[in-house]
Amino acid sequence: ALSMCGLAKEYQSADYEKKNPWLVSISILRPGRGTETCKGTLVSEKVILTAAHCFTIDDVADQIKVKIGQKNFPVAALKSHPEYTVGKLRNLGIPEFYDYDVALLTLKDKITFSAEARPICLPCTAGTTRALRRPHPQTTCREHEQELMSFGNIPALFLTPCREKHENTVGLRRRTVRIKNSDKKQSCEADAKKAKQYKNVTEVSQVVTERFLCTGGIEPEVDPNTCKGDSGGPLIIAKRMRYIQVGVISWGVVDVCGKNLRTCDSDNILERAPSHARDFHINLFKVLPWLRQELREEGLDFI
Numbered sequence: 026a027l028s029m030c031g032l033a034k035e036y037q038s039a040d041y042e043k044k045n046p047w048l049v050s051i052s053i054l055r056p057g058r059g060t061e062t063c064k065g066t067l068v069s070e071k072v073i074l075t076a077a078h079c080f081t082i083d084d085v086a087d088q089i090k091v092k093i094g095q096k097n098f099p100v101a102a103l104k105s106h107p108e109y110t111v112g113k114l115r116n117l118g119i120p121e122f123y124d125y126d127v128a129l130l131t132l133k134d135k136i137t138f139s140a141e142a143r144p145i146c147l148p149c150t151a152g153t154t155r156a157l158r159r160p161h162p163q164t165t166c167r168e169h170e171q172e173l174m175s176f177g178n179i180p181a182l183f184l185t186p187c188r189e190k191h192e193n194t195v196g197l198r199r200r201t202v203r204i205k206n207s208d209k210k211q212s213c214e215a216d217a218k219k220a221k222q223y224k225n226v227t228e229v230s231q232v233v234t235e236r237f238l239c240t241g242g243i244e245p246e247v248d249p250n251t252c253k254g255d256s257g258g259p260l261i262i263a264k265r266m267r268y269i270q271v272g273v274i275s276w277g278v279v280d281v282c283g284k285n286l287r288t289c290d291s292d293n294i295l296e297r298a299p300s301h302a303r304d305f306h307i308n309l310f311k312v313l314p315w316l317r318q319e320l321r322e323e324g325l326d327f328i
């Protein structure tokens with residue numbers, strides 16, 4: 026049977042690889058310049074979705090290490106979105122521009138799905154129609170967007186590493202945020218100008234384009250924030266224990282983490298982040314033509 030996307034072990038004692046079997050850790054080895062780490066998601070038997078800004082023009086596939094569950098997988102190819110151009114606005118004094126900040130890694134070999142390695146659901150695929158318990162093929166892509174991204178501030182979640190208090194191991198925590206999609210959208214986007222890299226931004230729409238979803242801040246509730254290392258990770262909407270990825274974590278206004286990991290226990294919920302600490306994610310509904318094209322042979326059955 027077609028593998029079911031967005032399905033995870035839910036029992037409390039399951040380790041985090043089983044609770045988030047699509048989460049991929051990506052390390053890019055740069056001889057003499059250390060290693061950059063990013064996150065990504067498994068979207069088919071051999072393709073990983075992540076952020077384009079994790080890579081530089083000189084990175085080649087064999088420098089990239091991918092870990093899913095506890096296993097490492099070699100990478101065959103890296104392809105960033107053709108419209109991603111980080112230096113596009115340099116002449117306006119804007120050093121980093123994250124429009125179309127998405128990329129796909131293709132693994133050398135197909136992965137056998139297991140409790141530790143399973144794909145997440147992507148918008149406008151038959152898998153998401155099934156996950157939403159809607160009739161296939163009658164259900165349309167527009168209906169996916171209406172059901173998932175309807176009006177209002179949409180509850181969503183992202184995953185961030187944390188330090189297990191007692192052992193010295195790294196855990197993973199689901200953090201709930203609200204996608205500001207209505208009355209709070211304007212003020213969410215306006216805070217982009219408070220990023221130190223964006224002091225020369227005159228018009229917010231220069232850096233917050235149509236491709237972005239905005240989370241963070243303290244209205245209607247305090248949202249946790251991403252860290253740089255979360256780049257490329259998923260922004261997920263959970264519907265009846267099925268998980269659908271609607272965004273890719275791209276950039277944020279304040280790097281609330283710095284070097285030290287936050288502890289996993291939930292007592293430090295009251296983050297010290299300022300109200301203008303916002304995060305911006307590439308909206309997968311806005312890069313569908315590219316996803317369809319690049320994933321056309323992955324058996325995802327786009328609708």
Ligand SMILES: Cc1cc(Br)c(Nc2ncc[nH]2)c2c(Cl)c[nH]c12
Nearest residue numbers: 222252253256275276277278279280
């Ligand atoms: C997830 C993430 C990525 C990047 Br790149 C950051 N850096 C940045 N944002 C604006 C310009 N550069 C941040 C910050 Cl800051 C917080 N979270 C981030």
